[in-house]
Amino acid sequence: xxxxxxxxxxxxxxxxxxxxxxxxxxxxxxxxxxxxxxxxxxxxxxxxxxxxxxxxxxxxxxxxxxxxxxxxxxxxxxxxxxxxxxxxxxxxxxxxxxxxxxxxxxxxxxxxxxxxxxxxxxxxxxxxxxxxxxxxxxxxxxxxxxxxxxxxxxxxxxxxxxxxxxxxxxxxxxxxxxxxxxxxxxxxxxxxxxxxxxxxxxxxxxxxxxxxxxxxxxxxxxxxxxxxxxxxxxxxxxxxxxxxxxxxxxxxxxxxxxxxxxxxxxxxxxxxxxxxxxxxxxxxxxxxxxxxxxxxxxxxxxxxxxxxxxxx
Numbered sequence: 001x002x003x004x005x006x007x008x009x010x011x012x013x014x015x016x017x018x019x020x021x022x023x024x025x026x027x028x029x030x031x032x033x034x035x036x037x038x039x040x041x042x043x044x045x046x047x048x049x050x051x052x053x054x055x056x057x058x059x060x061x062x063x064x065x066x067x068x069x070x071x072x073x074x075x076x077x078x079x080x081x082x083x084x085x086x087x088x089x090x091x092x093x094x095x096x097x098x099x100x101x102x103x104x105x106x107x108x109x110x111x112x113x114x115x116x117x118x119x120x121x122x123x124x125x126x127x128x129x130x131x132x133x134x135x136x137x138x139x140x141x142x143x144x145x146x147x148x149x150x151x152x153x154x155x156x157x158x159x160x161x162x163x164x165x166x167x168x169x170x171x172x173x174x175x176x177x178x179x180x181x182x183x184x185x186x187x188x189x190x191x192x193x194x195x196x197x198x199x200x201x202x203x204x205x206x207x208x209x210x211x212x213x214x215x216x217x218x219x220x221x222x223x224x225x226x227x228x229x230x231x232x233x234x235x236x237x238x239x240x241x242x243x244x245x246x247x248x249x250x251x252x253x254x255x256x257x258x259x260x261x262x263x264x265x266x267x268x269x270x271x272x273x274x275x276x277x278x279x280x281x282x283x284x285x286x287x288x289x290x291x292x293x294x295x296x297x298x299x300x301x302x303x304x305x306x307x308x309x310x311x312x
Contacts, residue, residue, distance in 0.1 A: 054286035061280035075287035088271035107193025130191035142255030174264035
């Protein structure tokens with residue numbers, strides 16, 4: 001008796017994929033982006049959501065047993081009616097309005113000098129040297145500032161003594177301490193402005209520059225009518241990044257003056273740190289941080305609205 005065997009169906013020979021892997025994406029782009037997105041969510045998004053949550057609750061580290069009851073907008077109302085908060089914010093705005101234009105002006109001058117033809121080796125060396133201040137961490141910049149402006153053995157007082165000027169107590173005088181912080185910030189971030197503006201100048205067509213120089217010898221007209229449209233995108237980036245950086249400036253000022261003398265250099269970030277970790281009021285500090293974030297976003301949108309232009 002002959003035995004007949006029926007071949008199995010084709011579909012029965014394929015192993016079924018496990019159900020738990022059906023929803024997993026197979027795109028390589030997803031797995032390349034996933035670590036960065038996960039890191040952003042853990043480092044950036046989660047603390048932001050936690051700060052927003054704490055801003056609506058009474059959260060004091062000195063009284064953890066009391067819990068974190070919901071208080072609504074009380075923290076925001078207390079912040080907006082706090083004279084110390086507005087004083088710290090006002091000092092920060094004054095620092096921004098005084099320091100940022102100087103950095104842009106010095107950066108523009110350096111970019112125009114490096115954009116000139118000739119001395120290729122010098123331009124390369126200068127570009128490398130410009131990176132050094134930017135690569136210095138904020139805390140180290142503050143420590144360098146404490147050494148430079150020291151009353152007894154600081155470099156600044158030594159240079160002043162060569163001209164017969166008596167030593168100044170830079171870090172003990174409110175005005176001089178404010179100026180000292182300005183000088184260190186200008187030293188660190190003027191190279192950043194110079195490199196961004198130099199990148200914008202490199203986008204200007206060479207033929208247009210040569211024709212403009214034949215038309216007029218005045219560099220101011222060439223800058224205003226030809227080069228400025230190519231500089232506006234970079235200038236907008238400088239305004240946004242440096243304004244956000246100054247509004248949250250903490251490390252350099254804290255290591256250099258600790259917000260003193262008095263409240264002369266107590267900027268808004270140092271004030272928020274004092275409320276959150278010296279007065280132990282995390283709810284109030286979170287509300288202040290959220291207000292500062294909203295202010296930064298509004299300021300960035302204003303820069304984009306009134307400064308940003310695409311070169312035609």
